[in-house]
Amino acid sequence: MKNIKVILVIAILGLSLVIAVYVSKFGFGLWNEHSKWAELGSFFGGVLGPILAFTSLLYLAFQVEMQWKESQASRLQSEINNRESYISTNLRILIPKLSEVDPILKGPLAELVILICRDESYSINKRNVDELKLGLSARGEAMVIWVNIAGALSYLKAVDENRYLNQVTLVTVQLGHELCVALDRVVLMATDIKFEHHFN
Known part of the structure; x- marks a missing residue:
């Protein structure tokens, strides 16, 4: 359970940091221009995607370790x-x-x-x-x-x-x-x- 909390904290910190950097540099609003939304989507997709993939891999590794320990105990x-x-x-x-x-x-x-x-x-x-x-x-x-x-x-x-x-x-x-x-x-x-x- 402790490892899941650590993974969740890493994911939230990573997401928050990326959003904070974007908002401080470019601002955030409801734009009328399609290109602004495309730039926002490209940025988040390119930066947040790897962060979420990394935390997913951490979670998967944790699950595999837990299953191995349960198998050993069994x-x-x-x-x-x-x-x-x-x-x-x-x-x-x-x-x-x-x-x-x-x-x-x-x-x-x-x-x-x-x-x-x-x-x-x-x-x-x-x-x-x-x-x-x-x-x-x-x-x-x-x-x-x-x-x-x-x-x-x-x-x-x-x-x-x-x-x-x-x-x-x-x-x-x-x-x-x-x-x-x-x-x-x-x-x-x-x-x-x-x-x-x-x-x-």
Whole structure:
């Protein structure tokens, strides 16, 4: 809106200046001679035409810039919505996988992940970590889903802090804070994939 006002002021000043110069030099009146009106029309057409064309170009450039900004904002909003949808979809897939009882792991994955996180010996004892990696490799899809969720949260954190906090809250409510913290730690131990942790 500010740019439109500036363009309008430029146009009015340009028109006023040209009219003032003409009137001060030649005067203004209702002439009876056709040639006087022709001279007035030629002057205004030759001088005011470019001024009006220039302000029209300024206005057009402003409109193009505004449309580009709106397009950028729309694309960003669309990407944020896609990431939020992606998190919800991955959670719908992950929750049943965390609840399934696995014969190799001898229990639900969620319980095993929390137990591993509580048991500090897993971070110290290399043999236990190797067993963990071997056991969780059968549940690799669940681990990758968690990394995907973390990646989508990282994107939201970078572009919209409020939407990021909403999604962190959503994940925490659906899985529980302790399980989220445990997944961050255990998935890193089991896969060696480097990803940003969003739960402390």
